[in-house]
Structure formats: structure tokens, C-alpha cells
Amino acid sequence: MPKAPIFVVQLHDARRLHYDVRLEVDGVLKSWAVPRGPSLDPVVKRLAVPTDDHSLEYATYEGVHVGARYGSGAVIVWDAGVYRNETRDKQRKLVDPADAIDRGHFRFALQGVKLTGSWAFTRTGRDGDWLLVKVRDESADPLLDLTVDDPRSILSGLTIDEMAATAS
Template sequence: MPTAPIFVVQLHDARRLHYDVRLEVDGVLKSWAVPRGPSLDPTVKRLAVPTGDHSIEYAEYEGVIAGSVYGSGAVIVWDAGVYQNQTRDKRGKPVSPADAIEGGHFRFRLQGVKLSGSWAFTRTGRDGDWLLVKVRDDAANPSLDLTSAEPQSILSGLTIEEMAATKD
């Protein structure tokens, strides 16, 4: 019996602080940088910039990427879990995650430590950027900002500032 694909949200303090939302697709982590992080409010559209694929092993990475190379800085695992693809075509037939991403709309249900419920990535057409939006469901909560309420790692319990201080 196949296991559910994983997702991870890593808080990354590189050139600027952002959340890397990564979803397992065809053996790699498809990734988007979301500067303001995921919102539980379905009326809020968050910019999501596609980044390079990462290996599945990277899902558990926390630490400080040293030096002044692209991507250097502190990283924590802000949330993780499994997801279910919910993307359907116009006739209601399932669309694979890879085909959904290629087509510019990917809907999925997260089951994580912090995040749950349905979400969607939609390509905007402007410069290849995407939007991340929370779908209206029982897990939507416009009054809760999880990025502020729960800033710590689900693995180490450290905040991004505490992780950055470990390099000293």
C-alpha cells in the first residue's frame, strides 16, 4: 500500500525571511518560496515564487547554511506532514500532481502539525509567479496568524533567531 506524499514548510532566513513550501511530487520536493508564509484566511492570496526541486531528504534539514552563497542562512522545519492531491479536471477526474503543476493549478489537503485543510497553488501568468490560497473549509481561520502564533520548529523547538545563533 503506497504511503501518502509528504510536505514540509521550512522557514528560511536567506537574503530575506521566507517560508519554503515543499510538496513531494515524483520523488522530489517541488518548492515555492512564500515570503509572508501561509495564511489560514481564504481571502488572503500569498505570493509564491517557484524555486528549484529539492531531494526528499532535505525535508528534515534544519541548521545554518554557511557562507555567502545563494540560500545561505538559518533554516527550521516550521511544519511537516502528509498531503492528499485534490486536483480534478473539468469532468471531475483526478489530475496527477505533476500535471496539475504543469497546468498551473494544484489543489491539495494538508495534514500537518500546524497546517491542515485544503490549499491551492495557482500560477498567475506574471513572470511565472504563483499564489497560495487557503480553501474555505473547517480548517480556515481568518483570525489566527500561525506564523506569528507558532514561530518555532516542529523538530527542534527553536525559532529561526535561535537557530541562527547556533552558528556562533
């Protein structure tokens, strides 16, 4: 039986604080920067900007990128786990994740430390931006904001500010 693909959400304090949502697809981490982080409220649509693919080894990276280059700043692993593809075509057959992303809609179920349940990335058509939306299911909770209530790394236990202080 093939192993489930991984996902990771890294909180990154670069030019602006944002959450990098990364999904394993075809041997790399497909990545979107989500400025306000994932919302458990299915009504809330979060902007998601595609970024460069990363290697699978990057899924456990925490630390501080130093310098003036793009991507400088502290990084923590805010959440991680595995996911299941839920994208189906009109005949109800599963669509390959890479094909789903190419088509502009990818639905998946997360099984992480913090995030669970079904989610979807949908391309908006404007400038290549996407939206990240929580699907209505038993894990949806419009009253809970994990970005505020649970800001620590699942690996080190550090907050983003505590990680940044390690570079001093």
C-alpha cells in the same frame, strides 16, 4: 496501499525571511518560496515563487547554511506532514500532481502539525509567479496567524533566531 506524499514548510532566513513550501511530487520536493508564509484566511492570497526542486532527504534539514552563496542563512522545519491531491479535471477525475503543476493549478489537502485542510497553488501568468491560497473549509481561520502565534520548529523547538545563534 501507496504511502501518502509528504510536505514540509521550512522557515528560511536567507536574503529575506521566507517560508519554503515543499510538496513531494515524482520523488522530489517541488518548492515555492512564500515570503509572508501561509495564511489561514481564504481571502488572503500569498505570493509564491517557484524555486529549485530538492531531494526528499532535505525535508528534515535544519541548520545554518554559512557563506555568501545563494540560500545562506538559518533554516528550521516550521511544519511537516502528508498531503492528498485534490486537483480534478472537468470530468471530476484526479489530475496527476505533476500535470496539475504544469497546468498552473494544484489543489491539495494538508495533514500537518500546524497546517491542515485544503490549499491551492495557482500560477498568475505574470513572470511565472504563483499564489498560495487557503481553501474555505473547517480549518480556515482569518483571525489566526500561525506565522506569528507558532514560530517554532516542529523538530527542534527552536525559533529561526535561536537556530541562527547556533552558528556562532
